Amino acid sequence: MTDALLALREVAKSFGDTVALSPTTLDIAEGSFVAIVGPSGCGKSTLFNVIAGLLAPDAGAVLLAERDVTGTTGHVGYMLQKDLLVPWRTVEDNITMAKRLTGRVTNEDRAEARRMARAYGLGEFLRHYPSALSGGMRQRVAFMRTLMTHQRLLLLDEPFGALDAQTRLEMQQWLLQVWRDAERTVLFITHDVDESIFLADRVIVMSPRPGRVVADFTNPLVRPRTLEMLTEPDFIALKGQIMHLLHGGAA
Amino acid sequence: MRTTRRRLGLVARNVGVPILSLVLVLVLWQLIVVGFHVASYVAPRPRAAIDSVTQNWSLLWPLVLGTIRETVYGFVVGATLGFFLGVIMAKVSFLQGLVYPVLVLSQAIPIIALAAPLVLILGFSTAPKVVIVAWIVFFPVTVNVLDGLSHVDRDLVNLAKVYGASRWRTFWQIEIPATSTPLFSGLKIGATYAVTGAIIGELAASDGSSLALYQEHANSNLNTAAVYGTTMVMTAIGISWFLLVVGVEVFATPWRRRTVARRWPWRRGRDLVDQ
Numbered sequence: 001m002t003d004a005l006l007a008l009r010e011v012a013k014s015f016g017d018t019v020a021l022s023p024t025t026l027d028i029a030e031g032s033f034v035a036i037v038g039p040s041g042c043g044k045s046t047l048f049n050v051i052a053g054l055l056a057p058d059a060g061a062v063l064l065a066e067r068d069v070t071g072t073t074g075h076v077g078y079m080l081q082k083d084l085l086v087p088w089r090t091v092e093d094n095i096t097m098a099k100r101l102t103g104r105v106t107n108e109d110r111a112e113a114r115r116m117a118r119a120y121g122l123g124e125f126l127r128h129y130p131s132a133l134s135g136g137m138r139q140r141v142a143f144m145r146t147l148m149t150h151q152r153l154l155l156l157d158e159p160f161g162a163l164d165a166q167t168r169l170e171m172q173q174w175l176l177q178v179w180r181d182a183e184r185t186v187l188f189i190t191h192d193v194d195e196s197i198f199l200a201d202r203v204i205v206m207s208p209r210p211g212r213v214v215a216d217f218t219n220p221l222v223r224p225r226t227l228e229m230l231t232e233p234d235f236i237a238l239k240g241q242i243m244h245l246l247h248g249g250a251a
Numbered sequence: 252m253r254t255t256r257r258r259l260g261l262v263a264r265n266v267g268v269p270i271l272s273l274v275l276v277l278v279l280w281q282l283i284v285v286g287f288h289v290a291s292y293v294a295p296r297p298r299a300a301i302d303s304v305t306q307n308w309s310l311l312w313p314l315v316l317g318t319i320r321e322t323v324y325g326f327v328v329g330a331t332l333g334f335f336l337g338v339i340m341a342k343v344s345f346l347q348g349l350v351y352p353v354l355v356l357s358q359a360i361p362i363i364a365l366a367a368p369l370v371l372i373l374g375f376s377t378a379p380k381v382v383i384v385a386w387i388v389f390f391p392v393t394v395n396v397l398d399g400l401s402h403v404d405r406d407l408v409n410l411a412k413v414y415g416a417s418r419w420r421t422f423w424q425i426e427i428p429a430t431s432t433p434l435f436s437g438l439k440i441g442a443t444y445a446v447t448g449a450i451i452g453e454l455a456a457s458d459g460s461s462l463a464l465y466q467e468h469a470n471s472n473l474n475t476a477a478v479y480g481t482t483m484v485m486t487a488i489g490i491s492w493f494l495l496v497v498g499v500e501v502f503a504t505p506w507r508r509r510t511v512a513r514r515w516p517w518r519r520g521r522d523l524v525d526q
Contacts, residue, residue: 052413053412053413054409054412054413073412073413073414073415074413074414074415075415076413078410078413078414080406080410082404082406084404084406084407084410086407086425086428086429087506088428088431088504088506089506090512097414097424098414100420100424101411101414101415101416101420101421101424101425102414102415102416102420127511127512127514128510128511128512129506129509129510129511129512131506131510132510132511149414
């Protein structure tokens, strides 16, 4: 038995001769923020798709709150670099999308969507179509839609990867604020080592050919995180270790 | 106030300019006929063509109604059939391979050649015209729906799946709205062809009273004004039907030209829940 919200047990996945993910065991504690960094092809997206249930693993089990959810869907919130807002729905209706797809959108859902949008700076855009929003605003709506799934585990796959550096920094701070309020468990994929350290309690480093976990760091930085921490010795030291793993001796 | 003025400007541009171009065509027509001294039995003046319509309106009106009926019935049947064919072909790839060649074949058959057997089967009723119109209309709808459904963003469909949506919900909430642009393209193409189909049907499968035969009759009597007048009426039916479809599209896809959603009076209740 374990007190982890998510537990992967020897999960493996291959595509033909390519080992996308070698047997991986991982425990993610309830309420934690865990980042996964690694180059393309290291199996992080495969890992996500297995956890989300889009891919059935060749071997192993995915346990969510001690329930076996291997190969099934409907148990995580999920967000990609592409915001995937539907252009034919307003901001409010995009936020409540998960309920529309799985049940009925109630007045309580709408009220919650509005409260959330107002609290996080999108109150004036509830009746707007997504085409009227900037990239950063669209990602905020996409994240609120993810929160409105009411799932305890949120999988975020490079959600800020397409944003410019300034907007990304704002979004990171915004995400930390929302995460603190919402009390969810977050698994966050990124290419950006700074981003992973700034956001996460724990940074998992993956490596390709075959895709596997090569390191698992506990982040010494305290919360709340501030921009000043980006230049602290602890931050630099952890960054050095991760960079060394990602880029070998060349770094 | 400013939005009202801007909207008026938009209406002026969207309605005024087409009317202006219509007037220009009539003026050009008048100038050519008068300027080149064209005999009235070769080409009438616009005024004569219009008079031939207004003066015989009581005679024409039932025929016009008949053509409209054939057009509308045929369009509805063809569009419905075309939509479901497109959906089925997109969802069952085995059927797509099987049916697609037959569809292409169906459009290669000259419509005129189709009319004779249709009359044998269905007689001189409205039915053969409806079949001909539907025959023309369904194809662009099917092709566009099939194309649209095959190009729905896979990531969006996967997102719905991760959320735990059923295939049915995903289809109605994601795939169908995502196909609205190609669907309406198909419907608009179908709408422009629908009246042509109805007229061909009337020519080939009528027993006496139809707009197409009225024109034929006028033609054999060298009543050129009536020939042109009838053509104008047919064109007007076609344009009206096309504009109606465009109107439905504008109404059904507000997100393409609006930044903020419309406010519906009957949904006000739900907008007030948390206030």
